[in-house]
Amino acid sequence: MEPITLALAKGRPAKSTIELLEKTGEHFVELHEDSRKLVFYNENQSMKVIFVKALDVPTYVEKGAADIGIVGKDNIMESQADVYELLDLKIGTCKFSVAGKPNHEIKNNQKLTIATKYPNVTKKHFQTKDQAIEIVKLNGSVELAPIIGLSDYIVDIVETGSTLKENGLVVLEDIENISTRLIVNKASFATKATEVQNFINQLKSAME
Ligand SMILES: Nc1ncnc2c1ncn2[C@@H]1O[C@H](COP(=O)(O)OP(=O)(O)OP(=O)(O)O)[C@@H](O)[C@H]1O
Numbered sequence: 001m002e003p004i005t006l007a008l009a010k011g012r013p014a015k016s017t018i019e020l021l022e023k024t025g026e027h028f029v030e031l032h033e034d035s036r037k038l039v040f041y042n043e044n045q046s047m048k049v050i051f052v053k054a055l056d057v058p059t060y061v062e063k064g065a066a067d068i069g070i071v072g073k074d075n076i077m078e079s080q081a082d083v084y085e086l087l088d089l090k091i092g093t094c095k096f097s098v099a100g101k102p103n104h105e106i107k108n109n110q111k112l113t114i115a116t117k118y119p120n121v122t123k124k125h126f127q128t129k130d131q132a133i134e135i136v137k138l139n140g141s142v143e144l145a146p147i148i149g150l151s152d153y154i155v156d157i158v159e160t161g162s163t164l165k166e167n168g169l170v171v172l173e174d175i176e177n178i179s180t181r182l183i184v185n186k187a188s189f190a191t192k193a194t195e196v197q198n199f200i201n202q203l204k205s206a207m208e
Pocket residue numbers: 010011012013053054055071072073074075092093094139140157158159160178179180
């Protein structure tokens with residue numbers, strides 16, 4: 001039988017995710033967060049793990065290259081992938097927030113400039129508020145943008161708040177709570193229902 005394919009996000013939460021996977025009783029040979037290998041199997045080869053860039057996990061799952069994905073809610077939202085989100089693994093908890101300088105003045109009806117690594121999330125958030133924006137897409141150190149006058153505000157991940165604090169910025173509005181989630185390909189959810197459900201149950205038990 002074909003193994004169930006699980007796409008696992010590289011990055012910060014990978015260590016905790018791999019620890020949780022091990023707790024399910026499935027041991028994936030040679031899988032660890034610093035590995036340069038990309039494909040791993042459990043001992044009876046009933047499951048295959050592919051270890052990929054976080055933002056690509058929802059794409060692999062949506063396209064059916066993976067049946068299941070484990071990835072941050074931030075990447076699920078940004079990818080806009082059409083997948084089922086079935087379990088919160090309570091790992092990698094943080095939030096999406098709008099932040100800026102505490103006394104930044106905005107003229108009435110002014111179009112806001114927002115710097116972010118997450119243009120889709122940002123667009124959607126300000127659309128729901130009917131606020132016109134221009135997005136400056138950055139790839140990191142987003143907190144710099146309002147300080148040097150590149151943007152009015154930022155949309156970014158906040159965990160402890162220390163990056164904002166150290167740069168004299170404050171949270172102006174929270175957008176969404178983020179944590180690592182389990183997502184499932186819509187077709188796999190129907191055709192591999194038993195295998196998918198069994199794996200979810202294994203993870204739930206491992207979380208207790
Ligand atoms: N303080 C935090 N900052 C960023 N991401 C966090 C934080 N806490 C938890 N996370 C989770 O970790 C994931 C990011 O991990 P990491 O920054 O290593 O990702 P990456 O994909 O390597 O990012 P990059 O595109 O910057 O290389 C996020 O998608 C989010 O779900």
